[in-house]
Amino acid sequence: MFGLDKKDSTLLLIVAVLTMFAPFILNPFPEGSAMAQFNAGYPDLMQRFVIFGIFAIGFNILFGLTGYLSFGHAAFLGVGSYAAVWMFKLLSMNIIPAIILAVVVSGLFALLIGFISLRRSGIYFSILTLAFAQMMFALAYSVLTPITNGETGLQLSLNDPRIFGQSATADGSIPVTSLFGLEMRHTVQWDLGAWLFQFNVGYYFCAIIMLIAFFISIRIFRSPFGLMLRAVKSNQQRVNYTGLNARPYTLAAFVISGMYAGLAGGLLASMDPLAGAERMQWTASGEVVLMTILGGAGTLIGPVLGAGFIKYFENIFSKINDNVLHGWFSFLPDGLEDAIVFLLHPFIGKGWHLTLGILFMLVVIFLPGGLVEGGQRIAKLFRKDKAKNTAKSTTEPAE
Amino acid sequence: MDAIFLQILNGLDKGSAYALIALGLTLIFGTLGVVNFAHGAIFMLGSFCAVTLNKLLTLSFEVVDATQTDFLGNPLKVKTPYVQAWFGDDFGAALIDWSVPLAILFAIPVMIGIGFIMERGLIKHFYKRPHADQILVTFGLAIVLQELIKYFFGANPIPTPAPDAFKGSFDFGAMLGRDAGTIIYPYWRLVYFGFAAVIIGAVFAFLQFTTFGMVVRAGMADRETVGLLGINIDKRFTIMFGIAAAVAGLAGVMYGPINSPNYHMGMDFLVLSFVVVVVGGMGSLPGAVLAGFLLGILESFASMTQVIDLIPGINQIIIYVVAIIILLTRPRGLMGRKGVMED
Numbered sequence: 001m002f003g004l005d006k007k008d009s010t011l012l013l014i015v016a017v018l019t020m021f022a023p024f025i026l027n028p029f030p031e032g033s034a035m036a037q038f039n040a041g042y043p044d045l046m047q048r049f050v051i052f053g054i055f056a057i058g059f060n061i062l063f064g065l066t067g068y069l070s071f072g073h074a075a076f077l078g079v080g081s082y083a084a085v086w087m088f089k090l091l092s093m094n095i096i097p098a099i100i101l102a103v104v105v106s107g108l109f110a111l112l113i114g115f116i117s118l119r120r121s122g123i124y125f126s127i128l129t130l131a132f133a134q135m136m137f138a139l140a141y142s143v144l145t146p147i148t149n150g151e152t153g154l155q156l157s158l159n160d161p162r163i164f165g166q167s168a169t170a171d172g173s174i175p176v177t178s179l180f181g182l183e184m185r186h187t188v189q190w191d192l193g194a195w196l197f198q199f200n201v202g203y204y205f206c207a208i209i210m211l212i213a214f215f216i217s218i219r220i221f222r223s224p225f226g227l228m229l230r231a232v233k234s235n236q237q238r239v240n241y242t243g244l245n246a247r248p249y250t251l252a253a254f255v256i257s258g259m260y261a262g263l264a265g266g267l268l269a270s271m272d273p274l275a276g277a278e279r280m281q282w283t284a285s286g287e288v289v290l291m292t293i294l295g296g297a298g299t300l301i302g303p304v305l306g307a308g309f310i311k312y313f314e315n316i317f318s319k320i321n322d323n324v325l326h327g328w329f330s331f332l333p334d335g336l337e338d339a340i341v342f343l344l345h346p347f348i349g350k351g352w353h354l355t356l357g358i359l360f361m362l363v364v365i366f367l368p369g370g371l372v373e374g375g376q377r378i379a380k381l382f383r384k385d386k387a388k389n390t391a392k393s394t395t396e397p398a399e
Numbered sequence: 400m401d402a403i404f405l406q407i408l409n410g411l412d413k414g415s416a417y418a419l420i421a422l423g424l425t426l427i428f429g430t431l432g433v434v435n436f437a438h439g440a441i442f443m444l445g446s447f448c449a450v451t452l453n454k455l456l457t458l459s460f461e462v463v464d465a466t467q468t469d470f471l472g473n474p475l476k477v478k479t480p481y482v483q484a485w486f487g488d489d490f491g492a493a494l495i496d497w498s499v500p501l502a503i504l505f506a507i508p509v510m511i512g513i514g515f516i517m518e519r520g521l522i523k524h525f526y527k528r529p530h531a532d533q534i535l536v537t538f539g540l541a542i543v544l545q546e547l548i549k550y551f552f553g554a555n556p557i558p559t560p561a562p563d564a565f566k567g568s569f570d571f572g573a574m575l576g577r578d579a580g581t582i583i584y585p586y587w588r589l590v591y592f593g594f595a596a597v598i599i600g601a602v603f604a605f606l607q608f609t610t611f612g613m614v615v616r617a618g619m620a621d622r623e624t625v626g627l628l629g630i631n632i633d634k635r636f637t638i639m640f641g642i643a644a645a646v647a648g649l650a651g652v653m654y655g656p657i658n659s660p661n662y663h664m665g666m667d668f669l670v671l672s673f674v675v676v677v678v679g680g681m682g683s684l685p686g687a688v689l690a691g692f693l694l695g696i697l698e699s700f701a702s703m704t705q706v707i708d709l710i711p712g713i714n715q716i717i718i719y720v721v722a723i724i725i726l727l728t729r730p731r732g733l734m735g736r737k738g739v740m741e742d
Contacts, residue, residue: 069531120726123434123530127677128726131719134670138719143712282670286538293535346550354550357542364536365524 008218011300015214019207022046023197030194037319040312043187043200044271049308050203050210051267056291056303057210057217058260062253063289064298065226067233068118071126071285072133075113076106076258078140078280080265082147085154085275092165093175095184095205095270099263106262107255114254118247121236133282140277153276177270179205184271202271209267210304213260218300220256229253261288290356294363296370305371310356317355320348404571405582406699412588412657414695415595416442419650420672421679421687422599423643429619429682430636433522434530436537439669440544441513441644445651446660447548448509449502450557456482456495497562499655506652507645514644518637541665549662556659561587565656587656594653598646599688605642606684615639619682674722680735690733694718 004012018025027041040046059073080102087098117128140148148154158168162175169175177184184202220226231239232246239246269275278284287310295306325341325348332340347355367374420442427435459478467475483491494501521540525533560566569589571582606612618625618632625632651660658664675694679686700706701717725732 067531069534071534116723116727120730123534123681124677124726124730126531126534127673128723130670131674131722135716135719138715139712142715283666286542289535346547351546351550353542354546357539357546360539360542361521361536364532364539365521368528368532 002215004215004218004222008222008300012211012215012218015301015304016211019050019211020204022049022203022207023199027195027197031196032194037324038316040315042198043185043203045311045315046200046203047206047267047271048311050206051264051271052288052291052307052311053304054206054210054213054267055261055264055288056295056307057213058257058264059288060257060292060297060299060303061217061220061260062257063292064303065221065229065233066250066253068121068250068254069126069289070117070129070254070257071282071289072113072129072131072136073257073261073288074282074284075133075136075280076110076261077265077268077284078136078275078277079109080106080262081269081275081279082140082154082265083262084266084269085156085273086147088156088162088177088269088273089154089160090163092162093177094165095177095179095266098177098270099266102262102266102269103259104262106265107259110255110258110262111251114251114258118250118254130282130285133280133285137277137280137282140280148275148277151277153274155274177202177273206267206271209263213263214300214304221300225249225252290360290363292370293368294359294370296372299370299372302370302372309371314352314356317348317352318350322348401582402703405584406703407696408571408582408584408588409702410696410699411592411692412695413698414692415592416650416654416668416691417672417675417695418688418691419595419598420647420668421675421691422602422684423647423650424672424676425679425682425684425687426602426639426643426646428676429684430615430639431518431522431526433525434533434537435522436534436669437517437541437544438537438643438647439665439667439672440541441510441647441665442651442654442668443548443660443662443665444513444544445506445510445648446559446655446664447552447651448506448648449499449559449652449655450552450660452502452505453495453498453559456480456498460484499559499561499652502652502655503649506648510645510648511641513648514641515637517644518640522640523637541669545662545665552662554662556661558659559655561590561656565590591653591657595650598649602642602646603684611635611638671718674718678722678725678732680732683732683734686732686734694721697721 002009002012023041023046025041026046027039029035029039040049055073055077059070062073063069083105084095084098084102087101091097113129113132117125117132120128141150156174158172158174160167166175179201182201184205186201188199190197190199228239228244228246228249232250236246265275265279268279291306291310292303293306294309295304296302322341322345325344326337329337329340345351347358363370369376420438423441424435424438427433427438457480459480461476461478463474464477467477469475480491480495482494485491486494517540521536522533525536565586568583568585571584606616614625614630614632615635618630618635622632651664654660654664671694672691675690676687678694679688679690697717698714702714706713729735
């Protein structure tokens with residue numbers, strides 16, 4: 001199918017089915033039941049799943065294939081967001097031109113930064129990308145305030161020209177983002193017994209874009225170009241000695257992954273038209289690294305899994321508070337219950353970042369291959385036939 | 400001329416902090432070959448050593464004093480710190496006043512201990528792993544340490560004042576025979592610079608003039624050969640990790656009065672310190688110190704109004720710009736050693 005072999009087609013089909021039926025799959029518990037807080041099937045969160053999935057897929061094309069660890073990838077996401085919001089301000093509320101501009105602008109930035117950074121490899125490359133990202137973050141916060149609106153973040157206003165659209169709707173409010181009139185925030189709700197399912201236009205738009213992005217990433221992985229990138233990862237020196245110049249290939253990978261990040265940024269702005277400098281901070285870059293590692297760098301499905309995993313638990317952990325914990329452990333004797341709640345308290349609610357940091361360390365220490373490797377290990381336990389053991393790729397920096 | 404002199408002075412204190420953190424980073428990199436992203440967090444922990452000591456010293460009990468009343472007419476509650484009750488008013492108050500310098504004594508064992516635990520417990524297992532893994536695991540550790548501090552001390556900066564004796568400013572203008580008040584500089588920043596100079600001198604002297612230091616330098620040059628000579632180089636490197644942690648911790652302790660400690664100060668300094676290490680040259684101790692002061696002074700020059708008028712925003716990005724130029728023109732950094740982290 002579409003030039004993919006059987007295994008990859010199956011993978012793409014599974015992902016397609018999962019994303020298309022996500023409103024059902026992510027809402028397994030009836031509305032109003034005690035378990036309803038574990039539901040994730042509402043538009044805002046589902047949009048974040050697929051958008052950060054795109055971001056992580058793009059990052060994986062660089063890190064997973066070439067081994068170059070960029071610590072400044074969030075900068076491209078931020079640039080994409082700014083570009084998209086400017087399109088909404090100047091042109092119209094249609095998301096197509098906004099997303100196209102976001103991808104183009106972030107691609108140009110990636111070309112410039114990649115051209116300079118890729119002269120060095122290993123840790124130097126990480127620090128160069130980090131320096132560029134911090135530089136862009138600092139500029140967005142201070143000097144470029146006319147373009148970025150500084151700390152407040154770039155927002156739409158009633159005075160924007162919007163030459164192909166309208167500055168304000170008939171009732172005097174800011175128009176919403178749409179795809180040729182189809183509003184992104186439009187949600188169809190379906191009550192089915194105790195269950196409530198929500199189908200959001202914005203989510204489905206993002207999901208289709210993600211499937212396309214995923215498909216392109218599979219094609220890149222299986223192409224001669226992808227093979228070349230893997231060669232760079234496993235031994236760049238040997239590639240050079242064979243008479244091949246690795247830099248055009250790595251630069252192409254860098255630009256592609258920067259464009260993916262810009263696409264994710266443009267989509268974020270399309271779903272919620274504002275852009276802030278904090279999206280470019282290096283902790284945001286760290287997060288996408290974490291998503292990719294957690295899922296499994298260098299694997300196809302890993303980054304999507306990692307992004308979904310992190311965004312889901314970020315949401316759940318932030319919602320849990322002491323009362324919920326008391327509810328769960330109420331079957332225990334009082335003293336024990338209080339002790340457990342006290343122990344868990346730092347990790348929930350606002351403590352999500354602490355949990356994330358610990359998770360990060362545990363994954364890097366015990367499961368460098370991420371969730372995919374974990375899955376493979378478990379599968380191997382159940383499978384007697386070890387001949388099928390597929391070769392998995394490991395993460396090594398280019399040196 | 401005055402302005403130039405003032406900017407050099409201004410650059411010194413930030414430069415001192417950069418130099419101290421970068422020195423520790425380079426020590427760890429040069430000895431253990433580990434890229435430690437948690438070093439900024441160690442700096443922050445040091446700062447919070449001072450905060451903790453201050454809190455401990457000001458632990459108070461309350462006495463209701465019937466003779467005094469507050470503005471509502473209720474009897475006034477008088478807080479007396481325990482140390483004042485135990486050691487007498489004057490000495491107790493002096494202890495509290497000098498809590499930041501005293502925290503140095505408190506921080507050295509604590510930071511060395513933290514360094515040991517970090518190295519033995521975590522970093523040891525990452526020698527053979529790729530640099531990317533080292534970066535990632537220490538990055539995770541930095542997040543954890545930062546969030547723990549945030550959980551215990553809150554998100555707001557905690558003021559840690561310098562002793563009264565060092566409040567106020569020194570008038571360089573009067574000393575140099577210029578108009579009084581043109582070049583004034585806070586005493587504490589002078590203290591910080593002097594302190595940094597002493598620490599840097601001590602580390603270099605330790606490495607240069609002791610047998611232990613000689614072995615460590617030999618190990619940095621060729622670890623394998625030193626190991627073959629029957630010297631337990633791992634043990635010495637662990638101790639160096641503890642020392643590096645102590646250096647960063649002390650930099651943090653003394654930085655408290657300049658900038659109130661908050662939980663993310665480590666991250667803010669870390670990125671810059673890494674840039675400093677790279678500019679100085681990976682694994683080169685003098686390079687780290689030189690680059691630290693150089694970048695600190697450059698940054699303060701870029702903050703001058705005349706410069707900002709010329710190139711807006713240059714003060715925010717000057718360090719990164721310099722780093723990018725240096726990395727592209729002198730890939731090994733200013734004083735990098737040959738063969739360390741080369742492609």
